Amino acid sequence: MSASTVAEAAGRGSFVYRDQLAARLAAVAREPKTVRTRLRLMAAIATLLEEGGFHDLRVADCAARAELAHGTFYRYWPDRSAAAQDVLGDFMATVRSRRPVGAAGTGLYPRIVAANRYYVRVYRANAGLMRCLMQLGNVEPAFARIGQEANVALASRVVRAWERADPAALDLPDHEKTARALACIAMVEGVLRDLYVRPALPPLAAMDEDEVADMLSASWFRILFGHDPPGSPAPGR
Template sequence: MKPPEPGKKPKPARRAQAGAAPAKPHKSRKEQAAETKERLKLATLAILERVGYRQMRIVDIAKEAGVAVGLFYHYFPDIKSITCEVLSDFMSAMTVDARQSPRGDDLFQTLRTQYLILIRHFDKHPGLMRCMIQVSDEIPEFGEIWEQANRKWTNSFARYLEKCMGGKRPSADVAVLMAYSLGSMADAMMYEYYVRKNPDLLSRVKSQEHLAKILAALTYRAVFLKNPDMGLPDENEWRGWDKG
């Protein structure tokens, strides 16, 4: 229901007419509490996206959520706890998105798809992506979650690289080192482009798809020492570089 316009009195409630739809049942206290908590979490996400963790205040969260400041403490003990919870939820949602795209036998196309998913998160939520890195150092509880998630993903990526290399696969230790190196390259590239707005990249990356292909091609070359058979970002420029 919209609030009345300034200078106008709210219209009196109409009596229920015969045959009218029954009024919606009142929500239980449990349901109301769940909705309030969700509003606080959504408000926190919005503020983290806009100004970051260090400048966020509880009074700002309460105002954004439309609740009294004192009500915040009914759900969260401090600003660290709500930040940890909302960023953990956000990271879990990112993981779910990534798992919706299965890893196939074609390394280049699989990488392109996986990178594109992460690129879209960076494009839509650059502030939250920045916050996750920042908060992982400042809130130990989230830092542990962040580290475990990164290690799990990197080791899974290492096993996938081993599988793709077939008979020429490296040792498990080398595969893990490759996975960390290549994953760090991609993360840093996206951070520079979407968070830091690096002008050298802004003037050269043409689209999300273009960036995904660049990262996939660089990763493919690092693994197989040659270009992929098809799907390069700029055929003429990259073909001349291929010595495979």
């Protein structure tokens, strides 16, 4: 299934978050020192989170990686938890801001495919940070709520797109539509977690990113519409 009808405008598409922070730091060379110092610390924190996870994060290591004095860290955050939440919140915002945009008139299924291909690539490229999102959500209820709210907001967008594509969906109860959309989101998260955060399981381990995204997209379509997506091979082929 081709997703060529969904464009990646300038500033959109897959990314490595640490590289994004490095580019932002280079772009603010003439900004006040406080702005540059904060970005240096964020880049250091992101690297440590990617490498070792939230549970191994230490303030001293953050300062050392950024080549700053230990006390400089506390000018920006009271503790490692607040710093990690700030960095991961910015990471989540970057994920949202770089999603591909569908051209006018693009069908729902090509948009689902493009969105999943984007997310699979981002997830794999930033697997350590994705692991940290789970870790921090387990120990910080406020951060867990942020993730839940983000999923509910995404589910609402999915439902609206589904209703536009299939007027029959308007007859379904709202709670059922929301539950189906949340099931799609949870399925993607679970598969990618087992593929890229935990040891990959065969035969999924042999699949490339686009194959994984296409499989997930077809499953999305079946959950929402109750039948195979357009262009699927006939049974037995």
